[in-house]
Amino acid sequence: MAVDSPDFGFPEPRCFPAPLSSSTDLLIIAGEHSGDEHASKLLLDLYKIRPELSVACLGGERLGNAGAQLLYDLTQVSVVGFVEVIKHYNSFKKLFNETLDWIERYQPKHICFVDYPGFNLRLAKELYKRGWSRKAGGTIGLSYYIGPQVWAWKAKRRFNMARILDQVGVIFPFEVDCYNDTDLHVEFVGHPFAREDYKHPFKFDANGAILLLPGSRVGAVNRIFPVLLESFAIAKSTSRDELRASVIYPSIRILRTLQHILSRYPELEPFVEFKQNHGEQQSARAVLMSSGTMSLAVALCGIPGAIIYRLNWLSYWIGRSLIRVESIGISNLLLKRVLHPEYVQGAAKPTVLAKQLLLSCEQNASSQASEGADEIMDLIKPDSSLLVAEWLAKEL
Numbered sequence: 001m002a003v004d005s006p007d008f009g010f011p012e013p014r015c016f017p018a019p020l021s022s023s024t025d026l027l028i029i030a031g032e033h034s035g036d037e038h039a040s041k042l043l044l045d046l047y048k049i050r051p052e053l054s055v056a057c058l059g060g061e062r063l064g065n066a067g068a069q070l071l072y073d074l075t076q077v078s079v080v081g082f083v084e085v086i087k088h089y090n091s092f093k094k095l096f097n098e099t100l101d102w103i104e105r106y107q108p109k110h111i112c113f114v115d116y117p118g119f120n121l122r123l124a125k126e127l128y129k130r131g132w133s134r135k136a137g138g139t140i141g142l143s144y145y146i147g148p149q150v151w152a153w154k155a156k157r158r159f160n161m162a163r164i165l166d167q168v169g170v171i172f173p174f175e176v177d178c179y180n181d182t183d184l185h186v187e188f189v190g191h192p193f194a195r196e197d198y199k200h201p202f203k204f205d206a207n208g209a210i211l212l213l214p215g216s217r218v219g220a221v222n223r224i225f226p227v228l229l230e231s232f233a234i235a236k237s238t239s240r241d242e243l244r245a246s247v248i249y250p251s252i253r254i255l256r257t258l259q260h261i262l263s264r265y266p267e268l269e270p271f272v273e274f275k276q277n278h279g280e281q282q283s284a285r286a287v288l289m290s291s292g293t294m295s296l297a298v299a300l301c302g303i304p305g306a307i308i309y310r311l312n313w314l315s316y317w318i319g320r321s322l323i324r325v326e327s328i329g330i331s332n333l334l335l336k337r338v339l340h341p342e343y344v345q346g347a348a349k350p351t352v353l354a355k356q357l358l359l360s361c362e363q364n365a366s367s368q369a370s371e372g373a374d375e376i377m378d379l380i381k382p383d384s385s386l387l388v389a390e391w392l393a394k395e396l
Contacts, residue, residue: 014098015098016071016072016098016099016101016102017069017071018106019054019056019069019106020054020056020069021054023054023106023107023109024054024055024056024106024107024108024109025050025053025054025055025108025109025110025396026046026053026054026055026056026108026109026110026111026112026396027055027056027057027058027103027108027110027111027112028042028043028055028056028057028058028059028063028068028111028112028114029057029058029059029074029099029111029112029113029114029116029119029120029123030057030058030059030060030063030074030075030114030115030116031058031059031074031075031077031114031115031116031119031120032074032075032115032116032216032217032293033060033075033216033250033251033277034115034216034292034293034294035059035075035114035115035116035146036059036060036061036062036063036074036075037062037192038114038115038145038146038192039057039059039062039063039066039112039114039145040059040062040063040065040066041066041192041195041198042112042114042145042388042389042392043055043063043066043067043068044066044067045386045388045389046389046392046393047066047067048386048389049386049389049390049393050393050396053396055067055068055069056068056069056070056071056108057069057070057071058071058072058074058099059073059074059075059114060073060074060075060076061073061075071102072095072098072099074116074119075216075250075251076251076253077091077092077095092119096119096122096123096126099123100123100126100127100130103127103132103140104130104132107132107139107140108140109139109140109141109396110140110141110142110143110395110396111124111127111140111141111142111143112143112144112145112392113142113143113144113145114144114145114146115145115146117148120144121148121157121160121161124142124144124161124164124165125160125164127140127142127164128163128164133164134166135163135164135165135166136164141166141395141396142164142165142166143165143166143167143168143169143392143395144161144165144167144168144169145168145169145189145388145392146169146170146171147161147168147169147170147175147186148161150175150178150179151174151175151178155178158178158179158181158182158184159182161179161182161184162179162182162183162184165184166185166395167184167185167186167187167391167395168184168185168186168187169186169187169188169189169388169391169392170186170187170188170189171188171189171190171191171192171380172188172191172334172379172380173188173379173380175188176188187391188382189382189387189388189391190380190381190382190383190387190388191296191380191381191382192388193296193297193300193380194300194377194380194381194382195382199281200281200297200300200301201248201277201281201282201297201301202281202282202283202284202297202298202301202303203281203282203283203284203301204283204284204285204301204302204303204366204369204370205283205284205285206285206363206366207283207285208282208283208284208285209243209244209245209246209273209282209283209284209285210232210235210243210244210245210246210284210285210286210287210288210357211245211246211248211282211284211286211287211288211289211298211303211305212225212228212229212232212245212246212247212248212272212287212288212289213247213248213287213288213289213290213294213295213298214228214247214258214289214290215290215292215294216250216251216254216292216294218253218254218257220290220310221254221257221258221261222257222261223310224290224308224310224348225247225257225258225261225262226261226264227308227310227348227350227353228288228308228353229261229262229265229268229272230265230350231288231350231353231354231357232245232268232272232288232354232357233265233267233268233350233354234350234351234354235354235355235357235358236271238354238358239358239361241361243271244271244272244273245268245271245272245273246273246274246275246282246284247272247273247274247275248275248276248277248282248294249274249275249276249277250276250277255274255276258274259274284303285303285360285361285366286303286304286305286357286360286361286365287303287304287305287306287340287360288305288306288308288353288357289305289306289307289308289340290307290308290309291307291308291309291328291329291342295307295329295330295331295340296330296331296376298340299329299330299331299339299340299369299372299373299376300373300376300377301373302366302369302370302372302373303366303369304340304360304361304365304366304368304369305340305356305357305360306340306341306342306343306353306356306357306360307328307329307332307340307341307342307343308342308343308344308348308353309328309342309343309344309345309348310344310345310348328342328344329342331372331376334375334376334379334380335372335375335376339368339369339372341356343356
Protein backbone atom coordinates (compact mmCIF):
# COMPACT_ATOMS: atom_id res chain seq x y z
CA MET A 1 0.00 0.00 0.00
CA ALA A 2 1.60 3.24 -1.12
CA VAL A 3 0.99 6.06 1.32
CA ASP A 4 1.06 9.79 0.77
CA SER A 5 2.64 11.71 3.58
CA PRO A 6 2.25 15.43 4.21
CA ASP A 7 4.97 17.79 3.02
CA PHE A 8 5.92 19.55 6.22
CA GLY A 9 6.82 22.75 4.44
CA PHE A 10 9.64 24.72 2.88
CA PRO A 11 11.07 27.01 5.59
CA GLU A 12 10.56 30.62 4.55
CA PRO A 13 13.89 32.16 3.40
CA ARG A 14 13.58 35.37 5.38
CA CYS A 15 16.29 38.03 5.51
CA PHE A 16 19.53 36.43 6.65
CA PRO A 17 21.22 37.89 9.75
CA ALA A 18 24.25 40.14 9.60
CA PRO A 19 27.69 38.54 10.23
CA LEU A 20 28.76 38.21 13.85
CA SER A 21 32.10 39.87 13.06
CA SER A 22 33.04 42.89 10.97
CA SER A 23 34.03 40.70 8.02
CA THR A 24 33.39 37.12 6.91
CA ASP A 25 36.44 35.13 5.87
CA LEU A 26 34.49 32.15 4.61
CA LEU A 27 30.92 31.34 3.60
CA ILE A 28 30.11 27.63 3.34
CA ILE A 29 27.04 26.54 1.36
CA ALA A 30 26.12 22.90 2.00
CA GLY A 31 22.75 21.46 1.07
CA GLU A 32 21.48 18.09 2.31
CA HIS A 33 22.33 16.35 5.55
CA SER A 34 25.37 14.55 4.11
CA GLY A 35 26.84 17.84 2.88
CA ASP A 36 26.26 19.39 6.29
CA GLU A 37 28.07 16.48 7.96
CA HIS A 38 31.06 16.54 5.61
CA ALA A 39 31.34 20.33 5.74
CA SER A 40 31.29 20.32 9.54
CA LYS A 41 34.31 18.00 9.65
CA LEU A 42 36.08 20.15 7.10
CA LEU A 43 35.43 23.23 9.24
CA LEU A 44 36.64 21.61 12.47
CA ASP A 45 39.90 20.67 10.75
CA LEU A 46 40.17 24.12 9.19
CA TYR A 47 39.94 25.76 12.62
CA LYS A 48 42.97 23.69 13.69
CA ILE A 49 44.94 25.43 10.94
CA ARG A 50 43.25 28.85 11.01
CA PRO A 51 41.49 29.30 14.39
CA GLU A 52 40.94 33.01 13.81
CA LEU A 53 38.62 32.55 10.82
CA SER A 54 35.16 34.11 10.77
CA VAL A 55 32.79 31.62 9.10
CA ALA A 56 29.11 31.81 8.13
CA CYS A 57 27.07 29.12 6.41
CA LEU A 58 23.95 28.03 4.67
CA GLY A 59 23.93 24.48 5.92
CA GLY A 60 22.54 22.64 8.91
CA GLU A 61 22.84 21.90 12.59
CA ARG A 62 26.24 20.23 12.36
CA LEU A 63 27.91 23.14 10.63
CA GLY A 64 26.43 25.43 13.27
CA ASN A 65 27.77 23.21 16.04
CA ALA A 66 31.20 23.20 14.36
CA GLY A 67 31.43 26.97 14.81
CA ALA A 68 29.87 28.55 11.72
CA GLN A 69 27.17 31.20 11.99
CA LEU A 70 24.09 29.47 10.56
CA LEU A 71 22.30 31.92 8.26
CA TYR A 72 19.70 29.46 6.97
CA ASP A 73 19.08 25.72 7.39
CA LEU A 74 19.50 24.51 3.84
CA THR A 75 19.17 20.83 4.85
CA GLN A 76 15.43 21.37 5.34
CA VAL A 77 14.77 22.17 1.68
CA SER A 78 16.54 19.32 -0.09
CA VAL A 79 14.62 17.79 -2.99
CA VAL A 80 15.61 15.62 -5.95
CA GLY A 81 14.09 15.37 -9.41
CA PHE A 82 13.00 17.87 -12.04
CA VAL A 83 9.32 17.78 -11.12
CA GLU A 84 10.10 18.21 -7.42
CA VAL A 85 12.29 21.26 -8.05
CA ILE A 86 9.63 22.87 -10.23
CA LYS A 87 7.07 22.34 -7.47
CA HIS A 88 9.16 24.49 -5.11
CA TYR A 89 10.50 26.86 -7.78
CA ASN A 90 9.29 30.10 -6.22
CA SER A 91 10.72 29.21 -2.80
CA PHE A 92 14.08 28.24 -4.30
CA LYS A 93 14.16 31.46 -6.32
CA LYS A 94 13.51 33.51 -3.19
CA LEU A 95 16.22 31.62 -1.32
CA PHE A 96 18.64 32.10 -4.22
CA ASN A 97 18.00 35.85 -4.33
CA GLU A 98 18.30 36.21 -0.56
CA THR A 99 21.67 34.45 -0.70
CA LEU A 100 22.89 36.82 -3.41
CA ASP A 101 21.67 39.83 -1.42
CA TRP A 102 23.63 38.69 1.64
CA ILE A 103 26.79 38.10 -0.38
CA GLU A 104 26.52 41.50 -2.04
CA ARG A 105 25.97 43.26 1.29
CA TYR A 106 28.65 41.53 3.37
CA GLN A 107 31.20 40.43 0.72
CA PRO A 108 32.69 37.21 2.18
CA LYS A 109 36.32 36.76 1.16
CA HIS A 110 35.83 33.18 0.06
CA ILE A 111 32.93 30.80 -0.61
CA CYS A 112 33.20 27.03 -0.36
CA PHE A 113 30.39 25.19 -2.10
CA VAL A 114 29.75 21.66 -0.80
CA ASP A 115 27.98 19.22 -3.14
CA TYR A 116 24.38 20.35 -3.94
CA PRO A 117 25.21 21.33 -7.57
CA GLY A 118 21.71 22.34 -8.64
CA PHE A 119 21.86 25.32 -6.29
CA ASN A 120 25.60 25.84 -5.89
CA LEU A 121 26.68 25.86 -9.54
CA ARG A 122 23.91 28.30 -10.42
CA LEU A 123 25.02 30.55 -7.59
CA ALA A 124 28.68 30.37 -8.65
CA LYS A 125 27.69 31.23 -12.22
CA GLU A 126 25.69 34.25 -11.02
CA LEU A 127 28.62 35.47 -8.88
CA TYR A 128 30.80 35.32 -11.99
CA LYS A 129 28.17 37.04 -14.12
CA ARG A 130 27.97 39.92 -11.65
CA GLY A 131 31.75 40.28 -11.56
CA TRP A 132 32.08 39.46 -7.85
CA SER A 133 34.24 36.33 -8.12
CA ARG A 134 38.00 36.31 -8.64
CA LYS A 135 37.86 34.83 -12.12
CA ALA A 136 35.51 37.64 -13.15
CA GLY A 137 37.82 40.29 -11.72
CA GLY A 138 36.17 40.49 -8.30
CA THR A 139 37.43 39.66 -4.81
CA ILE A 140 35.53 36.52 -3.79
CA GLY A 141 37.37 33.21 -4.15
CA LEU A 142 35.27 30.18 -5.11
CA SER A 143 36.12 26.63 -4.06
CA TYR A 144 34.00 23.53 -4.59
CA TYR A 145 34.26 20.52 -2.27
CA ILE A 146 32.68 17.23 -3.37
CA GLY A 147 32.50 18.21 -7.00
CA PRO A 148 29.46 17.49 -9.16
CA GLN A 149 29.36 14.02 -10.68
CA VAL A 150 30.45 15.04 -14.16
CA TRP A 151 31.46 11.41 -14.75
CA ALA A 152 27.80 10.41 -14.43
CA TRP A 153 25.86 13.15 -16.18
CA LYS A 154 26.12 16.68 -17.59
CA ALA A 155 29.79 16.14 -18.38
CA LYS A 156 30.07 19.40 -20.35
CA ARG A 157 29.48 21.49 -17.25
CA ARG A 158 33.15 20.91 -16.37
CA PHE A 159 34.03 23.62 -18.91
CA ASN A 160 31.72 26.13 -17.24
CA MET A 161 33.17 25.12 -13.85
CA ALA A 162 36.68 25.78 -15.16
CA ARG A 163 35.58 29.25 -16.25
CA ILE A 164 34.03 30.32 -12.92
CA LEU A 165 35.68 28.32 -10.09
CA ASP A 166 39.15 28.63 -8.57
CA GLN A 167 39.51 25.01 -7.45
CA VAL A 168 37.61 21.76 -6.95
CA GLY A 169 38.23 19.06 -4.33
CA VAL A 170 36.94 15.64 -5.43
CA ILE A 171 36.37 12.60 -3.20
CA PHE A 172 37.05 9.78 -5.66
CA PRO A 173 40.49 9.47 -7.30
CA PHE A 174 39.13 8.74 -10.79
CA GLU A 175 37.34 12.11 -10.83
CA VAL A 176 40.57 14.08 -11.33
CA ASP A 177 40.98 12.70 -14.86
CA CYS A 178 37.49 13.91 -15.78
CA TYR A 179 38.88 17.48 -15.86
CA ASN A 180 42.06 16.77 -17.81
CA ASP A 181 40.83 18.74 -20.81
CA THR A 182 40.29 21.90 -18.70
CA ASP A 183 42.63 24.26 -16.83
CA LEU A 184 40.63 23.90 -13.60
CA HIS A 185 42.72 23.04 -10.53
CA VAL A 186 41.29 19.72 -9.30
CA GLU A 187 42.63 17.64 -6.40
CA PHE A 188 41.65 14.31 -4.88
CA VAL A 189 41.18 15.16 -1.20
CA GLY A 190 39.98 11.76 0.03
CA HIS A 191 36.49 10.62 0.90
CA PRO A 192 35.27 11.76 4.33
CA PHE A 193 34.10 8.20 5.12
CA ALA A 194 37.70 6.99 4.80
CA ARG A 195 39.19 9.38 7.36
CA GLU A 196 40.93 7.79 10.32
CA ASP A 197 38.71 9.68 12.74
CA TYR A 198 35.47 8.87 10.93
CA LYS A 199 33.03 7.00 13.16
CA HIS A 200 31.12 4.50 11.06
CA PRO A 201 27.41 4.70 11.84
CA PHE A 202 26.80 0.97 11.37
CA LYS A 203 28.42 -2.39 12.03
CA PHE A 204 27.61 -5.87 10.80
CA ASP A 205 26.03 -8.24 13.31
CA ALA A 206 24.57 -11.57 12.20
CA ASN A 207 22.00 -11.24 14.99
CA GLY A 208 21.30 -7.54 14.43
CA ALA A 209 18.23 -5.77 13.09
CA ILE A 210 17.21 -5.20 9.50
CA LEU A 211 18.33 -1.70 8.57
CA LEU A 212 15.82 0.40 6.63
CA LEU A 213 17.24 3.58 5.09
CA PRO A 214 14.61 5.46 3.07
CA GLY A 215 16.67 8.62 2.55
CA SER A 216 16.99 12.14 3.90
CA ARG A 217 14.46 13.97 1.69
CA VAL A 218 10.74 14.08 2.40
CA GLY A 219 9.84 13.27 -1.21
CA ALA A 220 12.13 10.24 -1.36
CA VAL A 221 10.89 8.97 2.00
CA ASN A 222 7.27 9.21 0.83
CA ARG A 223 8.04 7.08 -2.22
CA ILE A 224 10.46 4.57 -0.71
CA PHE A 225 9.57 3.97 2.94
CA PRO A 226 6.19 2.26 2.25
CA VAL A 227 7.98 -0.16 -0.09
CA LEU A 228 10.62 -0.90 2.55
CA LEU A 229 7.97 -1.55 5.19
CA GLU A 230 5.98 -3.87 2.95
CA SER A 231 9.16 -5.75 1.99
CA PHE A 232 10.15 -6.11 5.63
CA ALA A 233 6.65 -7.38 6.50
CA ILE A 234 6.84 -10.13 3.87
CA ALA A 235 10.37 -11.14 4.91
CA LYS A 236 9.33 -11.21 8.57
CA SER A 237 6.34 -13.43 7.85
CA THR A 238 8.47 -15.99 5.98
CA SER A 239 11.68 -15.95 8.03
CA ARG A 240 12.42 -18.45 10.77
CA ASP A 241 14.07 -15.68 12.76
CA GLU A 242 12.27 -13.00 14.73
CA LEU A 243 13.17 -10.06 12.53
CA ARG A 244 13.16 -6.48 13.78
CA ALA A 245 13.83 -3.29 11.87
CA SER A 246 15.81 -0.14 12.65
CA VAL A 247 15.00 2.99 10.67
CA ILE A 248 17.66 5.70 10.72
CA TYR A 249 16.54 9.31 10.35
CA PRO A 250 18.65 12.50 10.00
CA SER A 251 16.21 15.12 11.32
CA ILE A 252 12.98 15.63 13.23
CA ARG A 253 11.26 16.65 10.00
CA ILE A 254 12.08 13.28 8.43
CA LEU A 255 11.10 11.45 11.63
CA ARG A 256 7.65 13.01 11.50
CA THR A 257 7.25 11.84 7.91
CA LEU A 258 8.38 8.32 8.82
CA GLN A 259 6.02 8.12 11.79
CA HIS A 260 3.12 9.28 9.66
CA ILE A 261 3.78 6.51 7.13
CA LEU A 262 4.31 3.80 9.74
CA SER A 263 0.98 4.69 11.36
CA ARG A 264 -0.67 3.15 8.26
CA TYR A 265 0.97 -0.18 9.15
CA PRO A 266 -0.08 -0.74 12.80
CA GLU A 267 0.82 -4.44 12.66
CA LEU A 268 4.47 -3.48 12.10
CA GLU A 269 4.78 -0.77 14.75
CA PRO A 270 5.97 -3.14 17.56
CA PHE A 271 8.82 -4.37 15.35
CA VAL A 272 10.08 -1.08 13.93
CA GLU A 273 12.35 1.28 15.87
CA PHE A 274 13.39 4.79 14.83
CA LYS A 275 16.93 5.88 15.61
CA GLN A 276 18.59 9.20 14.83
CA ASN A 277 21.78 9.27 12.80
CA HIS A 278 23.93 10.52 15.68
CA GLY A 279 26.36 8.92 18.07
CA GLU A 280 25.74 5.25 18.80
CA GLN A 281 26.76 2.73 16.16
CA GLN A 282 23.82 0.68 14.88
CA SER A 283 24.14 -3.09 14.44
CA ALA A 284 22.53 -4.68 11.39
CA ARG A 285 22.49 -8.03 9.62
CA ALA A 286 21.10 -6.71 6.31
CA VAL A 287 19.80 -3.51 4.75
CA LEU A 288 17.24 -2.14 2.34
CA MET A 289 18.26 1.41 1.41
CA SER A 290 17.75 4.26 -0.99
CA SER A 291 20.66 5.25 -3.20
CA GLY A 292 22.84 8.08 -1.96
CA THR A 293 25.61 8.91 0.46
CA MET A 294 24.42 6.54 3.16
CA SER A 295 24.61 3.56 0.81
CA LEU A 296 28.39 4.02 0.65
CA ALA A 297 28.57 4.17 4.46
CA VAL A 298 26.71 0.86 4.60
CA ALA A 299 29.04 -0.70 2.04
CA LEU A 300 32.10 0.33 4.06
CA CYS A 301 30.60 -1.40 7.10
CA GLY A 302 30.29 -4.71 5.24
CA ILE A 303 26.52 -5.01 5.53
CA PRO A 304 24.76 -6.94 2.72
CA GLY A 305 21.47 -5.84 1.22
CA ALA A 306 19.94 -3.98 -1.69
CA ILE A 307 19.50 -0.47 -3.09
CA ILE A 308 16.07 0.91 -3.98
CA TYR A 309 15.54 3.93 -6.21
CA ARG A 310 12.19 5.54 -6.97
CA LEU A 311 11.50 8.95 -8.51
CA ASN A 312 8.52 10.73 -9.91
CA TRP A 313 8.07 9.01 -13.29
CA LEU A 314 8.68 12.16 -15.32
CA SER A 315 11.82 13.00 -13.32
CA TYR A 316 13.05 9.43 -13.79
CA TRP A 317 12.41 9.48 -17.53
CA ILE A 318 14.28 12.77 -17.95
CA GLY A 319 17.11 11.58 -15.71
CA ARG A 320 17.61 8.32 -17.62
CA SER A 321 18.09 10.29 -20.84
CA LEU A 322 20.94 12.25 -19.23
CA ILE A 323 22.74 9.83 -16.91
CA ARG A 324 25.60 7.82 -18.42
CA VAL A 325 26.43 5.28 -15.69
CA GLU A 326 25.38 1.66 -15.44
CA SER A 327 24.73 1.69 -11.69
CA ILE A 328 23.13 4.09 -9.22
CA GLY A 329 25.01 2.74 -6.18
CA ILE A 330 28.44 4.33 -5.74
CA SER A 331 29.84 1.13 -4.21
CA ASN A 332 28.84 -0.81 -7.34
CA LEU A 333 30.41 1.87 -9.53
CA LEU A 334 33.67 1.86 -7.59
CA LEU A 335 33.99 -1.92 -7.61
CA LYS A 336 32.73 -2.27 -11.18
CA ARG A 337 30.56 -5.15 -10.01
CA VAL A 338 27.34 -5.60 -8.05
CA LEU A 339 27.91 -5.46 -4.32
CA HIS A 340 24.35 -4.36 -3.50
CA PRO A 341 21.72 -5.34 -6.10
CA GLU A 342 19.73 -2.38 -7.41
CA TYR A 343 15.96 -2.24 -7.83
CA VAL A 344 14.80 0.81 -9.76
CA GLN A 345 11.27 2.21 -10.17
CA GLY A 346 8.79 -0.63 -10.92
CA ALA A 347 11.39 -3.32 -10.27
CA ALA A 348 11.30 -2.38 -6.56
CA LYS A 349 8.45 -4.74 -5.71
CA PRO A 350 7.99 -5.78 -2.05
CA THR A 351 7.89 -9.51 -2.92
CA VAL A 352 11.17 -9.25 -4.83
CA LEU A 353 12.84 -7.11 -2.16
CA ALA A 354 11.73 -9.46 0.62
CA LYS A 355 13.37 -12.37 -1.17
CA GLN A 356 16.56 -10.35 -1.63
CA LEU A 357 16.48 -9.35 2.04
CA LEU A 358 16.34 -12.98 3.17
CA LEU A 359 19.22 -13.87 0.83
CA SER A 360 21.21 -11.01 2.37
CA CYS A 361 20.78 -12.56 5.81
CA GLU A 362 22.71 -15.67 4.72
CA GLN A 363 26.35 -16.11 5.75
CA ASN A 364 27.92 -16.03 2.28
CA ALA A 365 26.33 -12.62 1.65
CA SER A 366 28.08 -11.11 4.67
CA SER A 367 31.44 -12.54 3.54
CA GLN A 368 31.10 -10.93 0.11
CA ALA A 369 30.05 -7.63 1.69
CA SER A 370 33.09 -7.66 3.97
CA GLU A 371 35.46 -8.23 1.05
CA GLY A 372 33.82 -5.40 -0.87
CA ALA A 373 34.21 -3.04 2.10
CA ASP A 374 37.98 -3.61 2.20
CA GLU A 375 38.33 -2.99 -1.54
CA ILE A 376 36.33 0.24 -1.43
CA MET A 377 38.34 1.59 1.50
CA ASP A 378 41.56 1.10 -0.43
CA LEU A 379 40.11 3.15 -3.30
CA ILE A 380 38.89 6.18 -1.35
CA LYS A 381 41.20 6.67 1.62
CA PRO A 382 42.99 10.06 1.77
CA ASP A 383 46.68 10.58 2.40
CA SER A 384 46.00 12.75 5.44
CA SER A 385 43.02 13.34 7.73
CA LEU A 386 43.55 17.09 7.32
CA LEU A 387 43.98 16.96 3.55
CA VAL A 388 40.71 18.67 2.61
CA ALA A 389 41.20 21.43 5.23
CA GLU A 390 44.73 22.05 3.94
CA TRP A 391 43.35 22.17 0.38
CA LEU A 392 40.89 24.91 1.34
CA ALA A 393 43.26 26.80 3.64
CA LYS A 394 45.65 27.42 0.74
CA GLU A 395 42.98 29.56 -0.96
CA LEU A 396 41.97 31.63 2.06
